[in-house]
Amino acid sequence: MPFCKIDGLQIHYQTPADLTNPQGQRILYVHGTGCNGGLWNRHMAEIAE
DSSP states (O other), X not given: OOEXXXXXXXXXOOOSSOTTOXXXXXXXXXXXXXXXXXXXXXXXXXXXX
16 A cells, blocks of 8 residues: 655555656545545546546
């Protein structure tokens, strides 16, 4: 599970593509409605193409 540390907090993230590729745009999805990040999987896959 990839993660980054921000102010000492470990933050998990998901990416459908290689983040080292400088092409394309970046979109940040934030969940918090009582679900997990899987909520965005279908949408991320669609726009990654």
